[in-house]
Amino acid sequence: MRPAGQATTLAEYVARQQARVDDALERWVPPESTLPESIHKAMRYSLFAGGKRIRPILCLAAAEAVSDAPAGIESAACTLELVHTYSLIHDDLPALDNDDLRRGVPTCHKVFGDAIAILAGDALLTLAFQVLAQLECGADRKVALIAELSTAAGTVGGMIGGQVCDLEGEGRHPNAALLETIHRAKTGALLRASLRMGGIYAGADHKQLDALSCYGKHVGLAFQIIDDVLDVEQPSEALGKTAGKDAQQHKITFPAVYGLERSRAMAEEERLAAHLALRPFDKRAERLRELADFIVHRRA
Amino acid sequence: MRPAGQATTLAEYVARQQARVDDALERWVPPESTLPESIHKAMRYSLFAGGKRIRPILCLAAAEAVSDAPAGIESAACTLELVHTYSLIHDDLPALDNDDLRRGVPTCHKVFGDAIAILAGDALLTLAFQVLAQLECGADRKVALIAELSTAAGTVGGMIGGQVCDLEGEGRHPNAALLETIHRAKTGALLRASLRMGGIYAGADHKQLDALSCYGKHVGLAFQIIDDVLDVEQPSEALGKTAGKDAQQHKITFPAVYGLERSRAMAEEERLAAHLALRPFDKRAERLRELADFIVHRRA
Numbered sequence: 354m355r356p357a358g359q360a361t362t363l364a365e366y367v368a369r370q371q372a373r374v375d376d377a378l379e380r381w382v383p384p385e386s387t388l389p390e391s392i393h394k395a396m397r398y399s400l401f402a403g404g405k406r407i408r409p410i411l412c413l414a415a416a417e418a419v420s421d422a423p424a425g426i427e428s429a430a431c432t433l434e435l436v437h438t439y440s441l442i443h444d445d446l447p448a449l450d451n452d453d454l455r456r457g458v459p460t461c462h463k464v465f466g467d468a469i470a471i472l473a474g475d476a477l478l479t480l481a482f483q484v485l486a487q488l489e490c491g492a493d494r495k496v497a498l499i500a501e502l503s504t505a506a507g508t509v510g511g512m513i514g515g516q517v518c519d520l521e522g523e524g525r526h527p528n529a530a531l532l533e534t535i536h537r538a539k540t541g542a543l544l545r546a547s548l549r550m551g552g553i554y555a556g557a558d559h560k561q562l563d564a565l566s567c568y569g570k571h572v573g574l575a576f577q578i579i580d581d582v583l584d585v586e587q588p589s590e591a592l593g594k595t596a597g598k599d600a601q602q603h604k605i606t607f608p609a610v611y612g613l614e615r616s617r618a619m620a621e622e623e624r625l626a627a628h629l630a631l632r633p634f635d636k637r638a639e640r641l642r643e644l645a646d647f648i649v650h651r652r653a
Numbered sequence: 654m655r656p657a658g659q660a661t662t663l664a665e666y667v668a669r670q671q672a673r674v675d676d677a678l679e680r681w682v683p684p685e686s687t688l689p690e691s692i693h694k695a696m697r698y699s700l701f702a703g704g705k706r707i708r709p710i711l712c713l714a715a716a717e718a719v720s721d722a723p724a725g726i727e728s729a730a731c732t733l734e735l736v737h738t739y740s741l742i743h744d745d746l747p748a749l750d751n752d753d754l755r756r757g758v759p760t761c762h763k764v765f766g767d768a769i770a771i772l773a774g775d776a777l778l779t780l781a782f783q784v785l786a787q788l789e790c791g792a793d794r795k796v797a798l799i800a801e802l803s804t805a806a807g808t809v810g811g812m813i814g815g816q817v818c819d820l821e822g823e824g825r826h827p828n829a830a831l832l833e834t835i836h837r838a839k840t841g842a843l844l845r846a847s848l849r850m851g852g853i854y855a856g857a858d859h860k861q862l863d864a865l866s867c868y869g870k871h872v873g874l875a876f877q878i879i880d881d882v883l884d885v886e887q888p889s890e891a892l893g894k895t896a897g898k899d900a901q902q903h904k905i906t907f908p909a910v911y912g913l914e915r916s917r918a919m920a921e922e923e924r925l926a927a928h929l930a931l932r933p934f935d936k937r938a939e940r941l942r943e944l945a946d947f948i949v950h951r952r953a
Contacts, residue, residue: 383809389817392808443775448767467748468820471771475743476808478775482782483807486800492792499799500786507783508692508776509683517689520768 363643367410374409375401377431381484395465395473396480399438402456403593408433408547411572411644415551415565418631418638423555425489429498432481433547436506439477440543442470444516450602457593478506490554497553505546515539523602527609535605536577544573560633567630568641575623576648578616581606585613587653624649663943667710674709675701677731681784695765695773696780699738702756703893708733708847711872711944715851715865718931718938723855725789729798732781733847736806739777740843742770744816750898757893778806790854797853805846815839823902827909835905836877844876845869860933867930868941875923876948878916881906885913887953924949 361369378400383393409430416426445452445460446467452460462470485499508514515538522531548569552562584599585608599606607616627645631638661669678700685694709730716726745752745760746767752760762770785799808814815838822831848869852862884899885908899906907916927945931938 387809389808389814389821391821392813392817396808439775443771446771448771469817471743471746471748472813472817474775475739475778476813478778479803479806479811479813480808482799483803486796486803492796495796495799496786496792499782499795503779503783503786506779508689508696508780509687511779513692513772513776513779514689517692517769517772521689521691 363640363647366640366643367647370410370413371406373413373427374406374431374434377427378434381428381431381435382480391465391469392473392476395461395469396476398464399442399455399461399473400434400477402458404434404438404456406434407576407648408437408543411544411547411569411641412551412554414638414640414644415548416555417551418565418634418641419552419555419557419561423490426551426554428484428488429490429550429554430547432484432498432502433543433550435477435481435484436502436512437543439474439481440506440512440516442474442477446470449516449520450598452595452598454595455593457590488554494553494556498550501546501550501553505542510538511542512539515542519604522605525605527605529610532605532607532610536574540577540580541570541573544576545569548572564630564633568627568645571623571627571630572645572648575620575627575645578607578620578623579649579651581608582613582616582620583651583653593653620649663940663947666940666943667947670710670713671706673713673727674706674731674734677727678734681728681731681735682780691765691769692773692776695761695769696776698764699742699755699761699773700734700777702758704734704738704756706734707876707948708737708843711844711847711869711941712851712854714938714940714944715848716855717851718865718934718941719852719855719857719861723790726851726854728784728788729790729850729854730847732784732798732802733843733850735777735781735784736802736812737843739774739781740806740812740816742774742777746770749816749820750902752895752898754889754895755893757890788854794853794856798850801846801850801853805842810838811842812839815842819904822905825905827905829910832905832907832910836874840877840880841870841873844873848872864930864933868927868945871923871927871930872945872948875920875927875945878907878920878923879949879951881908882913882916882920883951883953893953920949 382396382400385394385397387393412430412433413426416423441455442461444450445455446462453463461473481502482499485495488495504511506512515535518535519539522535545566548565549562552565557565581599624645628642631641682696682700683693685697687693712730712733713726716723741755742761744750745755746762753763761773781802782799785795788795804811806812815835818835819839822835845866848865849862852865881899889895924945928942931941
């Protein structure tokens with residue numbers, strides 16, 4: 354494997370990091386043949402259905418910004434994909450968003466049934482902590498990573514809390530304050546944790562960790578704004594999930610509150626703020642800068 | 654609070670330990686007023702619906718067998734109840750066992766709906782690792798505890814794996830091998846982890862940890878046998894959950910494979926084996942001995 358140098362395009366860099374993350378997932382997730390087979394098939398089905406691996410890639414890039422390719426970082430990074438995928442499987446259940454299509458293929462419960470889908474989500478969340486407990490780094494860093502991930506995935510300002518606000522906000526009058534609360538927790542917390550976990554693993558000092566948090570906050574907001582915009586603008590085939598669901602379910606989204614044009618402008622502001630946050634870093638943070646641009650300018 | 658001495662009856666000891674565990678849960682679980690309120694209400698509803706706290710109490714008693722009342726052990730112990738309660742909430746969902754009654758009250762999804770019940774389960778599991786990452790003990794012990802709990806709750810020989818085998822075994826011909834596989838994973842792994850976590854927190858050496866594992870294996874088996882027997886013998890009011898569900902759902906149980914009389918005899922054998930396992934311990938393991946007796950002789 355080549356070192357993560359700057360001599361490649363962002364597309365090449367992303368493809369290489371995706372492969373590293375997929376390799377780590379391949380190592381950590383039990384093979385389909387492990388008993389009971391159905392649960393491992395379901396876990397692998399959803400994990401390897403073609404996610405973009407944005408969270409692990411941000412984690413890897415954050416670690417690189419702090420130090421040269423710390424050994425074993427890809428195992429830490431892949432736990433973010435385990436948690437993200439669990440949240441997608443549970444969100445897609447009939448009892449929640451009731452979605453049939455995800456990452457371009459039928460959702461986990463459409464293929465394996467609701468019971469196995471619920472348990473596969475539980476299993477991916479559980480596995481994330483199994484992996485973190487077995488990382489190559491020291492115990493203090495493992496504990497810091499576990500604290501970071503569990504808090505970001507939790508109910509108070511974390512992913513589950515955001516999901517609850519999102520569910521309960523459906524059909525309510527769209528307003529900026531509620532939108533910010535939902536976003537910060539539902540997608541923002543895990544994206545921010547992605548950056549912080551990369552920093553923690555690589556031994557970031559307080560100043561660096563604050564900068565990564567700030568970058569993560571702005572990139573997370575930009576990511577969500579663009580996600581909402583694409584849900585309006587793009588067809589399902591391009592997104593790999595059912596487009597137009599937000600409006601259909603009367604979700605509170607950025608386009609619903611601010612309109613498309615203002616939403617795009619806000620994403621651009623967040624992109625610039627993300628760049629500003631990286632000022633304490635030298636050119637080793639170049640991939641983070643490029644990733645902020647990519648997140649705002651993506652088409653799916 | 655009095656020290657956990659031997660001058661009290663087992664009933665008094667259990668009541669005191671239950672209160673310690675409930676105090677710890679009260680401290681670690683966000684208040685109902687914390688936003689979003691619905692998720693914290695659902696988490697607390699299921700946690701404080703009157704569980705026996707058998708797993709945390711085994712954890713506390715194991716720690717006492719190794720050393721004198723290590724500070725903060727009740728926080729580690731309460732994570733076992735967080736994980737156990739999450740598993741009950743998810744198991745009771747319509748997509749799984751579809752149960753209406755648990756711990757004597759309507760199940761979580763009957764009160765809060767399926768969506769909040771799914772997320773409350775997710776939240777309790779996540780919180781368990783948040784708590785473990787913040788224990789008073791050193792980082793090495795925290796990591797060992799997290800590894801222990803996540804493995805016991807996982808898919809390979811752990812709780813989720815057992816739940817999948819149980820679901821898939823419904824309606825199949827009852828046989829001893831499948832029964833053992835299901836039990837060892839579904840309830841055995843977490844009960845065994847309860848003992849081991851108590852030992853780890855208290856600084857058990859290898860020999861002590863092996864003895865606690867062995868005790869946990871036998872007590873876990875005894876616990877499951879008696880659980881299956883009570884499901885046949887006792888009315889719902891005594892159990893606090895719907896009685897007779899196992900037969901109704903064609904679950905593979907000990908009475909189904911061995912009959913009631915032989916099942917009771919097997920539980921008695923496991924009780925004696927649990928006592929034998931404790932031979933390396935002095936009288937500080939007396940509560941563990943009494944708990945093995947209690948588990949086999951209980952009526953609910």
